[in-house]
Amino acid sequence: MKILVTGGAGFIGSHVAEAYLRAGHDVVIVDDLSMGFLENIPDGARFVQMSINDAAFQQFVTAEQFDAINHHAAHMELRVSVDKPVHDATINILGSLSLLEAARASGVGHVILASTTAVLGEFIDIPATESHPVRPIAPYGVSKRAMELYADYERITHGMSVTTLRYTNVYGPRQNPHGESGVIAIFLEKFMKGASAVIHGDGTQERDYIHVDDVAAANLVALEQRVQGTFHICRNSAASVNDVVHALRDALSRECVVQYGPAKAGDPARTRASHDLFSSCTGWKPKIDLHNGISSTVAWFLRQGAE
Numbered sequence: 166m167k168i169l170v171t172g173g174a175g176f177i178g179s180h181v182a183e184a185y186l187r188a189g190h191d192v193v194i195v196d197d198l199s200m201g202f203l204e205n206i207p208d209g210a211r212f213v214q215m216s217i218n219d220a221a222f223q224q225f226v227t228a229e230q231f232d233a234i235n236h237h238a239a240h241m242e243l244r245v246s247v248d249k250p251v252h253d254a255t256i257n258i259l260g261s262l263s264l265l266e267a268a269r270a271s272g273v274g275h276v277i278l279a280s281t282t283a284v285l286g287e288f289i290d291i292p293a294t295e296s297h298p299v300r301p302i303a304p305y306g307v308s309k310r311a312m313e314l315y316a317d318y319e320r321i322t323h324g325m326s327v328t329t330l331r332y333t334n335v336y337g338p339r340q341n342p343h344g345e346s347g348v349i350a351i352f353l354e355k356f357m358k359g360a361s362a363v364i365h366g367d368g369t370q371e372r373d374y375i376h377v378d379d380v381a382a383a384n385l386v387a388l389e390q391r392v393q394g395t396f397h398i399c400r401n402s403a404a405s406v407n408d409v410v411h412a413l414r415d416a417l418s419r420e421c422v423v424q425y426g427p428a429k430a431g432d433p434a435r436t437r438a439s440h441d442l443f444s445s446c447t448g449w450k451p452k453i454d455l456h457n458g459i460s461s462t463v464a465w466f467l468r469q470g471a472e
């Protein structure tokens with residue numbers, strides 16, 4: 166299949182592109198490099214530097230006649246979305262809508278969209294299933310929810326084949342340690358330099374961390390099985406920020422100094438989600454536990470540091 170991966174120069178999109186290439190597909194990556202890096206682009210993929218917001222993007226999609234589109238390009242800094250909601254909405258809502266329109270106009274066979282459990286807002290039920298109330302509390306969650314609704318509209322009204330995957334906290338090789346989110350990459354980079362990391366709050370806040378290889382595998386399954394609807398991609402297993410620091414300390418075998426600062430306003434105490442729906446529809450299950458995932462991530466970052 167000829168597949169467009171948007172955001173393929175970024176963290177998750179590059180792993181998805183790699184998984185598709187390994188499965189024998191033809192991969193074209195569109196990324197404007199606003200947050201991505203040329204070195205993330207896997208060998209064998211064709212790269213086009215372009216914004217999904219460019220007028221030329223729709224013409225490009227139509228001309229290329231893709232069999233499938235996997236959409237990972239996004240603005241994803243939650244706190245920036247609070248300061249600049251128009252910027253966030255321009256990429257996540259208008260860019261995604263432009264992509265969906267182009268996919269319909271050119272008869273793309275299947276579309277996969279990367280969404281986030283941030284659309285849920287406060288987690289009322291743990292683990293959160295796909296029937297959990299959706300009440301995003303930041304513009305980033307609002308814009309991703311709008312993308313999901315446009316995808317539902319395309320599926321229901323126009324019969325488009327669409328899978329929407331909502332991730333929890335993804336980590337692994339190639340995560341940008343200078344981003345706003347991604348505590349594992351951010352802390353790891355600091356500890357490797359011998360610097361201390363700041364934990365906001367007492368470190369007991371729990372997150373559902375999932376390794377990027379498991380996420381890429383879910384994207385391959387979604388492509389092959391063309392499952393329709395919205396699914397949580399997660400491990401249904403929570404670890405605290407303190408647990409993450411312990412795992413990093415073990416993997417690095419060195420002293421890792423942390424300081425505790427004031428909790429961030431709006432930071433939920435616990436987030437954990439259920440992948441039962443996607444697992445029962447496709448047979449996919451996350452395979453990488455936090456301990457092994459952190460060990461291999463640390464090994465990758467150490468190799469990069471040595472190069």
Ligand SMILES: NC(=O)c1ccc[n+]([C@@H]2O[C@H](COP(=O)([O-])OP(=O)(O)OC[C@H]3O[C@@H](n4cnc5c(N)ncnc54)[C@H](O)[C@@H]3O)[C@@H](O)[C@H]2O)c1
Pocket residue numbers: 171172173174175176177178195196197198199200201202215216217218236237238239240241256260279280281282331332333334335336341
């Ligand atoms: N990282 C996580 O924990 C996480 C969790 C839930 C959902 N997601 C979603 O997964 C997707 C990928 O996230 P990531 O962590 O790999 O982020 P990332 O920033 O590494 O990747 C996003 C990529 O999109 C590109 N991009 C941004 N705006 C663009 C535009 N207008 N046109 C073309 N390219 C553009 C960036 O240059 C970057 O390479 C996003 O949609 C995000 O919302 C990520």
